Structure formats: structure tokens, C-alpha cells
Amino acid sequence: MAAITGQQFLDRLQTHPPTLYIDGERIADPTTHPSTRNMCQSLAGLYDLQHQPDLRDALTYEENGERHAISFMPPRSKEDLRRIAEAHRIRANYSLGFLGRAPDYMNANVMAAGMGADYFGQCEASRPGSERRDFAANMRRYYEFVRDNDLCLTHALTNPQVNRAKQASEMPDPYIALGVVEETEEGVVVRGARMMATLPIADEILVFPSTVLKENADKSRYAMGFGIPTNTPGLSFQCREPIDVGRDPEDHPLGSRFDEQDAFVIFDDVLVPWERVFLLYDVELANKAYAGTDAVLHMAYQVVNLKIAKTEAFLGTAQSIVDAIGSGQFQHVQSKVAEIIVMLEIMKGLEAAALADAEPNRYGVMTPARGPLDAARNYYPANHARLPELLQLLGASGIIMMPSKADREGPLGEQIAKYLQAGRATAEERLKLFRLAWDMSMSSFAGRQTLYERYFFGDPVRMHSALYEVFDKQPYVERIQAFLKREDKREAVAADD
Numbered sequence: 001m002a003a004i005t006g007q008q009f010l011d012r013l014q015t016h017p018p019t020l021y022i023d024g025e026r027i028a029d030p031t032t033h034p035s036t037r038n039m040c041q042s043l044a045g046l047y048d049l050q051h052q053p054d055l056r057d058a059l060t061y062e063e064n065g066e067r068h069a070i071s072f073m074p075p076r077s078k079e080d081l082r083r084i085a086e087a088h089r090i091r092a093n094y095s096l097g098f099l100g101r102a103p104d105y106m107n108a109n110v111m112a113a114g115m116g117a118d119y120f121g122q123c124e125a126s127r128p129g130s131e132r133r134d135f136a137a138n139m140r141r142y143y144e145f146v147r148d149n150d151l152c153l154t155h156a157l158t159n160p161q162v163n164r165a166k167q168a169s170e171m172p173d174p175y176i177a178l179g180v181v182e183e184t185e186e187g188v189v190v191r192g193a194r195m196m197a198t199l200p201i202a203d204e205i206l207v208f209p210s211t212v213l214k215e216n217a218d219k220s221r222y223a224m225g226f227g228i229p230t231n232t233p234g235l236s237f238q239c240r241e242p243i244d245v246g247r248d249p250e251d252h253p254l255g256s257r258f259d260e261q262d263a264f265v266i267f268d269d270v271l272v273p274w275e276r277v278f279l280l281y282d283v284e285l286a287n288k289a290y291a292g293t294d295a296v297l298h299m300a301y302q303v304v305n306l307k308i309a310k311t312e313a314f315l316g317t318a319q320s321i322v323d324a325i326g327s328g329q330f331q332h333v334q335s336k337v338a339e340i341i342v343m344l345e346i347m348k349g350l351e352a353a354a355l356a357d358a359e360p361n362r363y364g365v366m367t368p369a370r371g372p373l374d375a376a377r378n379y380y381p382a383n384h385a386r387l388p389e390l391l392q393l394l395g396a397s398g399i400i401m402m403p404s405k406a407d408r409e410g411p412l413g414e415q416i417a418k419y420l421q422a423g424r425a426t427a428e429e430r431l432k433l434f435r436l437a438w439d440m441s442m443s444s445f446a447g448r449q450t451l452y453e454r455y456f457f458g459d460p461v462r463m464h465s466a467l468y469e470v471f472d473k474q475p476y477v478e479r480i481q482a483f484l485k486r487e488d489k490r491e492a493v494a495a496d497d
């Protein structure tokens with residue numbers, strides 16, 4: 001198989017549904033359940049893009065006579081990276097950048113991990129040469145399996161938020177955090193939970209090392225990496241309250257389409273077959289897994305392109321509001337739109353710098369530069385919340401006074417058409433626009449987005465610390481030291497009389 005169609009995605013999900021629970025109910029078929037079916041359709045639409053004749057070349061690449069999604073392509077040159085970025089942006093525009101975890105993100109993860117599979121071979125529990133316990137071979141095969149079947153992946157890294165002052169082993173129960181219970185002939189049995197998996201409507205879950213395991217020991221039952229089907233026995237996804245509440249897309253233009261869901265993941269003695277194990281017990285390897293394979297950089301490259309598309313959507317919406325209500329001559333209004341332009345140009349500049357300074361990594365994969373990507377993934381979470389705030393400031397009461405489609409078609413329809421028209425738009429056009437602005441800035445969909453942007457790449461506090469640790473500050477310290485020691489010549493120049 002190769003790049004799949006939307007229908008193939010839906011068929012697969014219907015025949016192998018993940019064990020999802022929403023509001024106390026087991027979801028037998030996510031493709032038809034009211035809380036999840038629209039999201040399934042949106043994902044199907046995203047898969048269909050790669051078969052659209054005008055996009056096929058941009059979104060897929062050929063390998064061994066098959067066409068695969070381009071986000072699986074190991075970039076070998078800057079031109080490859082540029083093509084991947086273009087595909088990320090095309091796919092991001094499908095959701096105006098509001099689908100945080102479209103499959104491209106995890107595709108970038110498994111591509112980089114697959115290319116850097118030797119990293120996992122260093123694990124002491126790995127048995128190179130053995131058919132099932134060779135972790136490097138397992139990681140390589142898993143990448144090919146995911147690519148060849150165009151699988152949709154979710155992932156879960158963090159432990160339950162029980163007590164952040166304690167290590168996993170110090171919790172009230174040793175299996176609150178996900179841990180290995182035993183090894184068997186077939187694989188490892190794991191028990192416990194992971195806090196967050198966005199897009200549980202997926203074929204597989206990748207359980208990778210928790211961002212930073214604070215274990216004191218070198219070896220830990222909590223250090224692990226594996227990938228298994230989302231319908232594996234013993235695995236359950238407790239979903240959060242749905243945001244898609246069945247409203248017309250005209251009323252909830254984003255929430256009715258792109259509720260990607262977030263789930264708490266429970267592993268009730270789940271057997272992970274040996275051939276799906278990539279890392280075990282090794283705390284140091286676990287803590288560095290994303291950096292050691294450069295997966296974090298390829299994921300960040302997808303992210304920076306996605307956030308460019310999202311910022312462009314905020315800019316387009318902001319300016320449409322300004323145009324609709326005729327506020328563009330006010331200087332503070334111009335200044336607010338200019339703020340979005342500045343954010344956009346910063347993100348575009350960082351993306352361009354990451355590409356310009358890309359270099360092949362130790363596995364021969366052309367890898368975007370770390371510095372600009374680290375800047376982007378620290379900058380955007382800190383500044384994103386200003387974007388919905390700016391829409392609120394520009395739209396004011398218009399963002400709340402938005403009769404629905406049913407209202408427009410109801411007894412007050414004529415009055416609504418008259419009083420809620422805009423200087424340069426009919427009431428219908430104006431209300432559709434303001435509904436979008438509301439879903440970007442005010443609704444529960446927007447609220448979840450704001451939290452997502454703050455945390456999806458990790459805790460910003462610890463990300464800043466990590467940047468502080470890795471960034472080489474010494475040359476700048478030395479420059480200042482040299483300046484402080486400089487003794488300039490101070491003789492007066494003789495006056496020229």
C-alpha cells in the first residue's frame with residue numbers, strides 16, 4: 001500500500017476502532033459517533049488531498065515504485081526540505097492551522113527515528129541480530145510499516161499529573177506512571193497511564209520516553225519507547241469533553257470540523273510485542289531520544305510551518321473584520337494588525353533560517369537548524385495568546401453578537417439582515433466572518449487552542465531552561481570581557497588651526 005485515500009482511512013478506523021470513552025460511553029464506531037464523526041471526515045479530507053491531481057506531486061513522493069506521503073520522506077538536500085515545508089503549509093491551510101496534530105507531525109517523528117534507528121541499538125536491553133529484540137531494527141521496520149500503510153499516529157509522553165514533586169517510583173502506587181510489569185516470551189507487559197494523547201482517533205499510539213524522566217537510577221521500569229495499535233487489548237483512551245457539539249459548520253466553523261480530541265491513556269497490563277519495542281530501562285537514552293535522533297527538529301519544522309499558516313489565518317481574519325466594519329483608518333487598529341504581521345514575519349524568518357542553515361545529521365538526513373527552531377518553539381507559545389486577544393479587540397461586540405444560521409432563517413431574519421449588515425458586507429457574510437473570529441478567539445474550541453499552544457511542545461519554563469543549557473553563550477561573554485578590558489587611545493587630536 002502507499003499514500004491512502006480518506007475512505008481507506010475511514011474504513012480502517014471503522015474495522016479497527018480504538019477503545020475510546022467519551023462521557024461514560026464506549027465509542028463503538030468513531031466514524032459515525034456524533035462527537036467524533038466530523039473530525040474523522042476532516043481527517044479523511046486531509047488524506048484525500050494527496051490524491052487531488054493538482055496537489056499529488058506536492059504532497060507525495062516516490063520510493064520503490066510507490067507514492068508515499070511526503071512527510072515520510074527522509075530529506076537528503078535543502079530542496080527536499082523545502083518541498084516538505086511546502087507540503088506542511090498546504091496541509092496546514094486545510095484547517096487554517098487549527099489542527100495541531102495532523103498526521104504530518106508524527107510522520108516527521110517516525111521518519112527521523114527510523115533514520116536514526118541506530119540510536120536505539122545502543123540500549124542495553126537491545127539484542128542486535130536477534131529477530132525480535134533488536135531495537136534498532138525494530139525502529140527501522142516500524143518507520144517503514146507506518147510509511148507503507150500511511151498510518152495515523154497519536155503519541156503520549158507525559159506521566160499523570162499526580163505529584164510533580166515526586167519521581168514516578170515515589171507515587172502512591174508504582175503503576176500510576178506507565179511502567180514495565182514483566183517480560184515474557186512475547187514481549188513486555190506495561191501498566192499505568194499517560195496524561196495526554198491528542199488525536200486518539202488514530203491507528204497506532206507511539207509511547208515514547210516521557211519528556212524528561214526524573215529518575216535517579218540509570219535503569220528504570222519507566223523508561224520505554226514502543227508503538228502499538230490503538231485497539232490493543234487492555235488499552236483505553238478516556239477522552240475529554242467534546243468540543244464538537246453538533247452545530248452547523250456555519251455557526252461553529254472550526255469546532256464542528258477540527259475537534260482533534262485529547263485523551264488520557266490507560267494501559268491495563270498491555271502486552272507490547274518485542275518487535276514493537278524500541279527502548280527499554282535506559283534513563284539516559286530515554287531522556288535524549290528526541291534530541292539524539294533529531295526527531296524534535298523535524299517535528300519542530302512541521303510545527304513552524306503550521307504556525308505560519310495559523311498566523312496567516314489570524315491576519316486574514318483580522319483584516320477582514322477591519323474591512324467589514326470600516327475601522328482601518330484608526331491608527332490603533334492598524335497597529336493591532338501590524339502586530340500580527342510582525343509575528344508572521346518573525347515565524348517566516350525563523351523558518352527560512354532553519355532551512356538556510358540546514359545540515360546533514362550523523363544519519364545522513366538533511367536537518368533544519370536547531371537555533372531558529374528552538375527560538376520559534378519558545379517564541380510562539382509565549383506570544384500566541386495575543387492573536388485571539390487581538391481579534392477580540394478588533395471585533396469587540398461583533399464577536400459576541402452573532403445570531404446563528406437558524407436565527408437568520410427565523411422570524412427575525414429580515415431585521416437581522418438589516419441591522420447586522422456591515423459597511424462592506426451583507427449580514428450573512430458578516431456573521432459568517434464573525435463566527436469564525438469567535439471560534440478562533442472566544443469559543444471552547446479557541447480556549448483549548450490557547451492551552452494547546454502554551455504546552456503542546458512541553459512546559460515553556462523547562463523549554464527555556466533547556467535552551468539556556470544548550471545555547472553556547474561563551475563567545476558573547478568573551479566579547480564583553482574583551483570590551484571591558486579594552487584600553488582605547490585617548491590622546492587628543494591636535495587642533496588644526
Ligand SMILES: Cc1cc2c(cc1C)N(C[C@H](O)[C@H](O)[C@H](O)COP(=O)(O)OP(=O)(O)OC[C@H]1O[C@@H](n3cnc4c(N)ncnc43)[C@H](O)[C@@H]1O)c1[nH]c(=O)[nH]c(=O)c1N2
Nearest residue numbers: 155156157158161164196197198451452455456458459461
Ligand atoms: C491541549 C494539549 C494537548 C497535548 C498536550 C497538552 C495540552 C495542554 N500534551 C502534554 C504536554 O506535553 C504537556 O502539557 C507539557 O509537557 C507540560 O506538562 P504537564 O501538562 O504535565 O504540566 P506539569 O504538570 O508538568 O506542569 C504544571 C505546572 O507546574 C510547573 N512545573 C511542574 N514541574 C516542574 C518542574 N520540574 N520544574 C519547573 N516547573 C514545573 C509547570 O511549569 C507548570 O506551570 C501532549 N503530550 C503528549 O505526549 N502528546 C500529546 O498529544 C499532547 N497533547
Ligand SMILES: O=C(O)Cc1ccc(O)cc1
Nearest residue numbers: 211290291296456457458
Ligand atoms: O519531549 C521532547 O523532547 C520533544 C517533544 C515534545 C513534544 C512532543 O509532542 C514530542 C516531542
